[in-house]
Amino acid sequence: MRDSDLILIDEFLSGDVSSFEAIVEKYHTAVYRLAYKFAHNADDAEDVTQETFVRAYESLMKKTSSEGMLLKPWLMTICVNLCRNLAKKKKSFNFSDLEREEEEDSLVERLQGREPSPRDAVLQSEVVAEVQKAVKKLPAKYQLVIDLRFIQDLSYEEIAEVLQVPLNTVKVHLNRAKKALKSYLPPL
Amino acid sequence: MKTDRLDQALEKMQADVSVPSGLSARIMKAVEKKALAIERRQIFWGSIHLALGVSAVIYGFTAIVLNLLNGDLNGYLSVVAEDPSLLFTEEGLRALFEQVPVLSALVFFAGLVYSIRHLMLRGVRIKKLSSVMAALFVVVAFGSFVGGMAVAANMSGSVTASASEALFTPLVTASKDYQYSSSGEVTSVTDLDEDTVEVTVLLPEGGQKIIEISKDSMAYKKVIQEGDKLFIVGKPGGFKKPGNMKANFVHLFSKD
Numbered sequence: 001m002r003d004s005d006l007i008l009i010d011e012f013l014s015g016d017v018s019s020f021e022a023i024v025e026k027y028h029t030a031v032y033r034l035a036y037k038f039a040h041n042a043d044d045a046e047d048v049t050q051e052t053f054v055r056a057y058e059s060l061m062k063k064t065s066s067e068g069m070l071l072k073p074w075l076m077t078i079c080v081n082l083c084r085n086l087a088k089k090k091k092s093f094n095f096s097d098l099e100r101e102e103e104e105d106s107l108v109e110r111l112q113g114r115e116p117s118p119r120d121a122v123l124q125s126e127v128v129a130e131v132q133k134a135v136k137k138l139p140a141k142y143q144l145v146i147d148l149r150f151i152q153d154l155s156y157e158e159i160a161e162v163l164q165v166p167l168n169t170v171k172v173h174l175n176r177a178k179k180a181l182k183s184y185l186p187p188l
Numbered sequence: 189m190k191t192d193r194l195d196q197a198l199e200k201m202q203a204d205v206s207v208p209s210g211l212s213a214r215i216m217k218a219v220e221k222k223a224l225a226i227e228r229r230q231i232f233w234g235s236i237h238l239a240l241g242v243s244a245v246i247y248g249f250t251a252i253v254l255n256l257l258n259g260d261l262n263g264y265l266s267v268v269a270e271d272p273s274l275l276f277t278e279e280g281l282r283a284l285f286e287q288v289p290v291l292s293a294l295v296f297f298a299g300l301v302y303s304i305r306h307l308m309l310r311g312v313r314i315k316k317l318s319s320v321m322a323a324l325f326v327v328v329a330f331g332s333f334v335g336g337m338a339v340a341a342n343m344s345g346s347v348t349a350s351a352s353e354a355l356f357t358p359l360v361t362a363s364k365d366y367q368y369s370s371s372g373e374v375t376s377v378t379d380l381d382e383d384t385v386e387v388t389v390l391l392p393e394g395g396q397k398i399i400e401i402s403k404d405s406m407a408y409k410k411v412i413q414e415g416d417k418l419f420i421v422g423k424p425g426g427f428k429k430p431g432n433m434k435a436n437f438v439h440l441f442s443k444d
Contacts, residue, residue, distance in 0.1 A: 017223070021216055028212045029203075036205045046208060050218045057219050061226060131197040132204065150198040182194055 009066035020060070024053055027072060030152055031079050037144055038083035038093045048086060052079040073158040076148075080162055098141050098165050134181050142177035145170055237306045244299025251292035267417065372397065374416040 008026075011019035028049060035048035055078050063069075087093040135146055148159045156174075160167040264283060267274070274280035372389035380386045380400065389397045 020219065024212050024215050024219070028215055029207050032207050032211060033203050033205045042208060045205075046211060046214070049211065050215050053215045054218050054222045057222060058226065127193070128197045128200045131194065132201050135198075135201070136204075146198060146201075147203075150201055151203050178194060178198075185194070 005071035006066050006069065009060065009063075009069055009071065012060055013063060013066060020057060023056075023071065027075050028053070030072065031075055033147070034076055034079050034152070035083060037140070037147060038080070039086060039090075040093075044086060044090070048079060048082045051082050055082070070158065072152070073154060073162050076152070076154070076162040077164075080164070093140060098144075098163055098169070130185060131181065134184055135177075138177055138180065142173055142180075145173045146177055149174060234306070238303055241299050241303030241306060244295050245303060246299075248292045248294070248296025248299055252289050252296060255289040255292060372417070374414055376414060 005023075008019045008023050012023070031052050032045055032049045035052070036042070036045040039045045039048060052075060056075055059078075083093065084095055087095055135143055138146070144163070145159055148154045148162065149156070154162065156167055156170050159170045163170070268280070268284075275284065372391040374387055375390050375396065376388040378386045383403055384400050385403060387399050387401055389399060391397060
């Protein structure tokens with residue numbers, strides 16, 4: 001996957017502008033979904049996504065080599081930076097909260113507090129749906145790291161780079177989120 | 189729920205945000221708009237940088253041409269060709285540096301390198317570079333033609349030289365202290381005192397120069413005699429005899 005990204009970048013750098021279209025086609029969904037996590041509305045998410053690719057294009061025009069470039073985390077970092085600017089204006093996301101730790105008990109309370117426990121209702125085929133529902137009840141920062149780790153398939157290091165937080169914070173967030181989910185969801 | 193089960197479930201999760209239809213097309217439209225703006229900006233700044241570079245090239249090149257036309261480099265070169273060992277003497281080298289317009293050459297090459305580097309940085313592909321170089325050559329040739337015409341006009345006296353002099357004099361004159369340089373044939377050598385000799389040089393452009401040469405100088409040590417050819421650079425006035433020229437350096441080109 002990364003090799004194909006590098007090929008796309010190299011093609012673009014050698015003058016094939018159409019390869020940027022392939023980059024957009026490949027990553028616009030992931031970027032949009034990430035932007036939506038921060039913006040919480042479709043219009044802002046679309047604006048951020050467009051601006052992300054425009055900035056990426058501008059930045060690629062100045063590059064001479066694809067060496068050391070990881071396209072997806074790079075695009076997501078641009079996206080997060082734009083979301084950071086947006087959040088300052090619209091208060092759509094509390095970025096300073098990203099590095100703050102939650103008490104584990106409060107996380108479980110949060111999961112249990114809003115809806116009745118699905119302990120008895122869970123069937124094997126519905127586990128994923130229940131997990132997804134439970135994830136949505138987590139604070140936004142935990143949802144974000146779970147999304148980046150399990151849906152966007154980024155490594156811990158890449159998540160830390162994208163969110164511009166220490167690697168340890170990413171590990172702690174994921175660990176706490178999983179602990180909370182584990183204690184909330186029924187044993188299988 | 190066990191951790192491995194939870195991990196499996198998390199990995200199977202699907203993104204819950206649906207992407208609006210036609211998003212990639214709208215992104216590409218925005219990118220194309222931006223690309224156009226970038227291209228325009230690049231053309232604008234590229235033109236300015238290129239114009240500066242080419243101006244420097246023309247300026248330097250024309251100054252070199254003017255210097256060659258006005259100076260005595262040809263005479264110097266012909267003498268050096270006869271006796272290349274002159275280049276290894278202090279005065280020979282100094283005379284060479286005095287004749288070669290170092291600053292103009294520097295401006296010319298710096299302008300050339302700047303223009304080429306700028307074109308390459310701006311993403312001009314190698315295949316296009318040859319045509320750009322050809323264009324640059326045409327511009328330089330045009331510049332030198334204009335410079336040459338100006339010199340010719342100046343020589344024929346049809347236009348005043350003040351503009352071109354004002355423009356090029358600082359470049360053409362390698363050292364502003366030296367107000368005169370020429371080569372000529374020695375017609376007489378007279379002892380002035382124990383340190384200095386007075387040498388009369390017949391100039392090719394007509395007239396003569398009387399110069400004072402230290403007996404310590406390399407030229408004198410080669411024993412200047414009548415019929416020798418001298419290359420002299422110096423400034424007039426303020427010497428032992430009014431009207432004489434003290435040579436800042438003198439090179440004995442050839443001895444008859």
